[in-house]
Amino acid sequence: MNRYDFPKVDLHLHLDGSVNPKSAYEMAKERKLLIADVPFEQFRKGMVLEEEIESLYDYLKKFDVPTAILQDTEALERVSFELVLHLADLGLCYAEIRFAPQLHTKKGCTQREIVESVIRGAKRAMQQKTTIQVGILLCTMTLMTVEQNQKENLETVELAKEFLGQGVVGLDMAGAEGIVPLIKRKPLFSRAKELNIPFTIHAGEVECAENVKTAIEFGARRIGHGHHCIDDANVLRLVLETKTPLEICITSNIQCKNQPSYEAHPIKLLYEMGAAVTMNTDNMVLSNVTLDSEYAIAQKVYGFTRLDLITLNENSIRASFLSEAEKADYLNRMKSYR
Ligand SMILES: [Zn+2]
Numbered sequence: 001m002n003r004y005d006f007p008k009v010d011l012h013l014h015l016d017g018s019v020n021p022k023s024a025y026e027m028a029k030e031r032k033l034l035i036a037d038v039p040f041e042q043f044r045k046g047m048v049l050e051e052e053i054e055s056l057y058d059y060l061k062k063f064d065v066p067t068a069i070l071q072d073t074e075a076l077e078r079v080s081f082e083l084v085l086h087l088a089d090l091g092l093c094y095a096e097i098r099f100a101p102q103l104h105t106k107k108g109c110t111q112r113e114i115v116e117s118v119i120r121g122a123k124r125a126m127q128q129k130t131t132i133q134v135g136i137l138l139c140t141m142t143l144m145t146v147e148q149n150q151k152e153n154l155e156t157v158e159l160a161k162e163f164l165g166q167g168v169v170g171l172d173m174a175g176a177e178g179i180v181p182l183i184k185r186k187p188l189f190s191r192a193k194e195l196n197i198p199f200t201i202h203a204g205e206v207e208c209a210e211n212v213k214t215a216i217e218f219g220a221r222r223i224g225h226g227h228h229c230i231d232d233a234n235v236l237r238l239v240l241e242t243k244t245p246l247e248i249c250i251t252s253n254i255q256c257k258n259q260p261s262y263e264a265h266p267i268k269l270l271y272e273m274g275a276a277v278t279m280n281t282d283n284m285v286l287s288n289v290t291l292d293s294e295y296a297i298a299q300k301v302y303g304f305t306r307l308d309l310i311t312l313n314e315n316s317i318r319a320s321f322l323s324e325a326e327k328a329d330y331l332n333r334m335k336s337y338r
Pocket residue numbers: 012014174202224282
């Protein structure tokens with residue numbers, strides 16, 4: 001049941017963290033994967049976080065199951081299709097779904113085939129549910145060193161250009177923040193800028209307020225998480241002055257120990273300072289959340305009103321990679337819910 005009736009937007013949503021566990025189980029069995037040799041409930045526990053965890057490592061471990069399954073175009077098309085249908089049922093009008101093509105090539109698919117299959121699934125779902133529109137963000141990945149996947153990252157950037165406007169709306173960089181200084185990624189994002197591809201970057205999620213500054217200097221149109229910008233007065237000022245939108249995902253931040261508690265999370269503070277805050281789920285299945293459940297927390301813990309929540313969604317539309325005409329259209333629709 002949808003508790004909030006206004007049009008909802010999710011800009012920070014990972015495909016691999018949002019795979020329906022029943023479908024995953026079915027696909028794992030079809031593919032005769034060993035991970036499916038357990039009862040469903042046990043399998044589900046491997047991909048949904050319900051327990052208190054020790055570290056970010058335990059969180060990331062939950063990606064192993066979907067990553068093992070999502071290695072062929074059929075599986076990727078299916079999860080993309082099902083996720084978009086599900087988002088429509090949850091009352092979302094717009095979402096940007098992200099994933100890293102290079103993580104799905106273990107069984108020989110090319111990044112291009114992977115991207116095509118995800119677009120195919122999303123388009124098929126949009127034909128069935130006309131209340132929702134989605135755009136795909138392609139994630140480049142930060143691993144242990146720059147060299148490790150430089151080639152793959154550059155390939156993702158070129159593919160984003162090729163499919164821009166045909167399902168893809170932009171780029172992202174995900175992965176373990178802080179291991180490689182973000183500044184070393186400059187060539188990648190210079191290329192993205194040269195190709196006129198809008199991008200967001202995971203930055204200031206784990207700590208590293210400085211990364212938020214670097215991302216803005218690269219030309220990032222918004223910041224994935226970014227809540228740690230509040231730790232550095234200069235970076236905070238930059239975020240506020242440039243009105244760079246922040247893709248906040250409260251539950252995920254707490255689960256990953258990037259904030260000690262809901263109460264300590266600076267989302268409301270940033271909002272009150274005038275930052276362009278947006279609220280998102282990050283990983284709906286892994287984090288076991290929906291936008292509605294996050295909104296309920298936001299109301300209870302931070303005292304956000306219904307009107308605030310509508311404002312957050314308006315922020316999301318403005319921060320999205322939609323065209324200006326499409327943004328105006330959505331904002332107009334949202335007005336009637338005020
Ligand atoms: Zn993320």
